[in-house]
Amino acid sequence: MTRYGLHPSCRVRKETFGLLFYDLRGPRLLFAETSDLLEPEFFLQGGAPGEALRGRPLAEQSRVERFLSSLVRKGFLVEQPVC
Numbered sequence: 001m002t003r004y005g006l007h008p009s010c011r012v013r014k015e016t017f018g019l020l021f022y023d024l025r026g027p028r029l030l031f032a033e034t035s036d037l038l039e040p041e042f043f044l045q046g047g048a049p050g051e052a053l054r055g056r057p058l059a060e061q062s063r064v065e066r067f068l069s070s071l072v073r074k075g076f077l078v079e080q081p082v083c
Contacts, residue, residue: 003080004068005046010076012040021076030076037064046080 006012009024018034037060042052049068053061071077 003046003048003082004043004072004077005080006043007075007078012043012076014040021071023076025075030071030074032067034067043077048082 007023010021011024012019012021014020015031017031019032019038019040021030021032022028023030037056038047038052041047049061049064053064068077072079
């Protein structure tokens with residue numbers, strides 16, 4: 001299982017459309033239309049998608065996994081493997 005946390009130089013906040021990520025190294029912004037799928041606390045606590053999406057449809061879970069992978073590639077998140 002993998003947990004995802006914010007890169008130390010990045011921040012996230014809740015907006016009406018979903019989440020706004022910003023990178024202090026850039027500055028760079030990323031507007032994510034996530035509606036209520038994820039809360040900012042998920043990233044602050046080093047969240048695991050399975051825990052946050054328990055009971056949600058499989059298609060939603062898959063969408064969130066792709067979204068998290070994209071945020072890692074863009075440098076907003078870091079993966080934190082769980083042993």
